[in-house]
Amino acid sequence: MNKQAQLEKSIKAALLQGVETLEADMNCLKKIKYRINTEKEGRKERIMKRINDHFYDLKSKVKRPAVLVCSIAVAAVLMCTFIQPVRVLAQEGINKIASMVYVVVKEESGKYEMAQVSAEDVYIGYCEGNTTVLNDKELAKEVGFDFNAPQALEGGYELADNSVIQVDGSDKKEISKLYRKEKSRLVLSITDQNYLLQVAKENGDNRKEVQVENNTLYYCERPLPVYPIIEKNGVKTNDVTQKPTGIKVIHSLTWEYNGVYYKLDDMGDGIPLDELKNAAKSVISYQIATP
């Protein structure tokens, strides 16, 4: 063996000898696993906090959580109700059958991200949307309150469809009117329950007040996960157990008129605020002109 090889052999031997009695024990593995679980719980808690902050803290403020949390679910249902005009579409109580569901949370950076959480940790509302051929008078009778809504909105939007939304856990119904201008859509939601206003005032992102025709309108943005749609027992359903194919951002204006709450939103079509304001203005003008 030459001298350099001997040196290298000595280095190797010295290093080996220096550590030969050291053994990693299984207690370390337990500590690592404990930390992993703690981190997981911590992450879950952070996600849940964001979810609660973002969607559900109205639960503690309002008597009818089932109605309120469905504000988001209603939007998801509407997306498909008007696409499948003759079908019922429901967001089922998935928590009864699935262990994990996808929700959208707002990251600290302000970006909306999908997160998979246990179904037990979120309240998944059930609501059902049906398109209808009833006129406004018949609709008012159906839902139990009077309302005023025009056949067209400023900006060239024409009424395309009506829908009645029934929220599980509530005997109240909500009306949705779909207005179309080519590929752009606006949906006017109408209810006699104040949750629309509470969401707009307290839960939405980028909230601000807008004055239209001496009325205060509340602008806000909310994320809308686009869940894959599955058909189950002949009913089209948003499958919240599957990863959403995207996240839309709904821009909306909400206001009260004569004890009825109206919300005009763009269903995530990215309609500019000015156009949304003009459309809302035409609704309010119609309401003022039609006592």
Place this chain on the structure above:
Amino acid sequence: MVDTGLIKRCQQGEGEAFDELYQTYATKALRTAYLLVGNKNIAEDIMQEAFFECYRDIKKLRTPELFQVWFNRLLVRISWRMASRERKVIYESLNANDMERLPDRQDVLEVVEANQESQVIRQAINKLSIPLRTTMILYYYNDMSVKEISQIMNCFQGTVKSRLLNGRKKLARELKSKPGNLSIRMMPGCLKKESVTHE
């Protein structure tokens, strides 16, 4: 040889696979960390942190065959980070002359120091700068190639070779200064570049 099946199972989040991964690599990781920082408690912390980060990030590893390089990069970076945080402690631990005065009398080095030549070599390695020491340990203890070390330390292969050469030079100089020892101090040919063998 890396068991790529095991790595893939870990990437899929299989708990038992992670246990197996720990059993396979933990002791080597602990020993490497100990050689790098010279303190058993800190080495354990490093090893735990490395496995935690491994569990957290293993899904990001695109090539399971490169697990050892990837894992050792984690280990080395954590060691450097903790070494800089715990510099004082490590300095005391590595100073073999002070060892008897250290409070941690269970320290492994105290127990196993039977061979004087090995002790002197280890002391000499401990005195090397962190990049030189890391390179020497990865090469001579972990049997990693120059290419793998360059990937772990994010440097050129030439840099690894020169660090090995410099490490051996400094080692020889240090050994020479020790009175009365060792056979290798008389080795004039031990610093040739071609002594780098496992590339």
